Structures are given as structure tokens and as C-alpha cells.
Amino acid sequence: MTNIAIFVSGNGTNCENIIRHFDGSSDVRVVLVLSNRADAYALVRAVSLGVRTAVMDKTAFRNEESLTELMERHNVDFIVLAGFLLMIPPFLIARYPHRIVNIHPALLPKYGGKGMYGRHIHEAVKSAGETETGITIHYVSEVCDGGEIIFQARTAVTPEDTPEDIAAKVGRLEQEHYPEVIGNVVRQLV
Numbered sequence: 001m002t003n004i005a006i007f008v009s010g011n012g013t014n015c016e017n018i019i020r021h022f023d024g025s026s027d028v029r030v031v032l033v034l035s036n037r038a039d040a041y042a043l044v045r046a047v048s049l050g051v052r053t054a055v056m057d058k059t060a061f062r063n064e065e066s067l068t069e070l071m072e073r074h075n076v077d078f079i080v081l082a083g084f085l086l087m088i089p090p091f092l093i094a095r096y097p098h099r100i101v102n103i104h105p106a107l108l109p110k111y112g113g114k115g116m117y118g119r120h121i122h123e124a125v126k127s128a129g130e131t132e133t134g135i136t137i138h139y140v141s142e143v144c145d146g147g148e149i150i151f152q153a154r155t156a157v158t159p160e161d162t163p164e165d166i167a168a169k170v171g172r173l174e175q176e177h178y179p180e181v182i183g184n185v186v187r188q189l190v
Contacts, residue, residue, distance in 0.1 A: 001026075001027060001028070001029055002027060002028050002029070002077045002078055002186045002189065003029055003031040003032075003074065003075045003076050003077045003078070004018075004022070004028060004029065004030050004031065004076070004077070004078045004079070004080055004182070004186070005030075005031065005032040005033070005034055005071065005074065005076040005078075005079050005080070006018060006019070006030060006032070006033045006034070006042075006046075006079075006080045006081075006082050007033075007034050007035070007036075007079060007080070007081050007082070007084035008033060008034070008035045008040055008042035008043075008082050008083055008084055009035060009036055009037055009040055009042075009083055009084050009085040009086070010037075010040055010041070010042060010083045010085075011040075011041045011042060011083070012033075012040065012041055012042025012043070012044075012045040012046070012082070012083070013171070013174075013175070014082040014083060014103065014174055014175070014178055015033060015042045015045060015046060015082045015083070016042070016045040016046075016049065017174075017175050017178065017179060018030065018080060018082065018178065018179050018182065019033075019045075019046065019049045019051055020049070021179030021180075021183070022179065022183070023049070025183075027186070027187065028182075028183060028186050030051050031051070031052065031074045031075065031076065032051070032052050032053070032054060032070075032074045032076060033046035033051050033052070033053045033054075034053070034054045034055075034056060034070070035053070035054075035055050035056075035084075036055070036056060036057060036058060036061055036084070036085070036086050037055070038055045042082070042083070043055070052074065054070060056070070058086060061086060061089070062089050064089070064091045067089070067091075067092060068091070068092075068095065071092075071095075077099065077189075078096070078099045078100075078101075078185075078186055078189070079092075079096055079099065079100040079101075079140075080100075080101055080102075080182055081100070081101065081102040081103070081140065082103065082178075083118075084102075085117060087144060088100060088140050090142055093140060093141065093142060098139055098189075099189070100139065100140040101137060101138065101139060101140065101150065101181075101182065101185060102137070102138055102139075102140050102145075102147070103135055103136070103137050103174055103178050104135065104136045104137075104138065104145055105117075105118070105121050105122070105133075105135060105167075105170045105174070106121045106125065106133055106134070106135075106136065106170075107132070107133060107134045107135075107136055107152055107154065108136040108138065108145055108149060108152075109145075111124050111125060111133075112136075112144070112145030112146070113144050113145055114144055116145070118167075119163060119167065122163040122164075122166040122167045122170070123163045125157060125163075125166055126157075126161065126162070126163050126166060129159075130157050131156065131157055132154050132155065132156055132157055133154070133155060133157050133166060133169070133170060134152055134153050134154040134155055134170065134173060135152065135153050135170060135173045135174055135177065135178075136149055136151070136152050137149075137150045137151040137152075137177070137178060137181045138150055150181060150185060151177065151181045153173045153176070153177050155169040155170065155172075155173055156169075157169075
């Protein structure tokens, strides 16, 4: 059994989708949802689905002893970022090599890096007149959005699409692909 922790900062639609996907799985279990924000709605979603939660502010999250103890207490084998907006500290990347994945709502390397998250990405895609966008699932490295790409999925962008329309298209791709890709990556570790 591979125990997964999901790191979140916001609403938690991907978090909920991942928890539901692995509910009843014989090889993958979501054991913890960690947020850097106590008001993240993802925590409410996790509790309603019977998953333990924890909150660590930015200072606590960067404390190696505190974060490592939390991961060990829950026997975490693998970490999934789902709208988590803090950089992962180097000590955690070293402790979980090729065992931390992130989803980015654009086709990296385009529209990645500091400040490129959520609506900012979709507005940039619209402003640039892109004809397609999508999602990128990648391993986490010490470079923001710079880890090795595992999977990408694309969707068309029309001139009529608003940033909200683009966000909805990208959201559908996230819901469709992220849990499946996580499962595939985890199964390769065993």
C-alpha cells in the first residue's frame, strides 16, 4: 500500500477528485491533506471524505523537523501537489526523490514559474492569442515548475474563449487525467 499526502492551498476540487478516485483502492491510499492555509476549503472536503488534515503555515512548513515528523507520523510514501502555492523545501525533495508530483494548468514550459498560477495563467494564454493550452503533470524539483514532465494533455482555445472558459476546459482535463497519472506513477514505484 502506498500512502499519499496531498498538499493544497485552496478550493480543493482536484484534492477531492483524487481522494474519491483512490477510495477503496488496494494499492493507493490518501492518508493526509496538508494545507498552508487554515481557511482552504480543500480541508473541509477532505474531512467530509474521512481523510485526516493538517495545517502548517509557511514558517512551520519550512521547518525540517516539523514537516518530516508529520510525514513520518502518517507513513507518507508519496506527495501530490494540488493547487499548493508554496515552494517545496529542498530537504523534502531530497527525502522524496521522484515521489512528489504537481499539476500545472498550462503546457510547460510555457506559462510556468513564479506568479504563474490560476487565473494569471489563463489570462496570459488569452492575451497571447494561444490556440491551445492544457495541463502538465511533472515531478517537483527545486526549480519552480521546472521538474521532469510526466504527462501533458491539450485542449483548443478559440478567440471567443474568456479566461473563465479556458479555466473550465483546463479543469476538465485536470479532473480526467490527474488521478489516473498519479496511479500510474505510484504503481511504477513498487
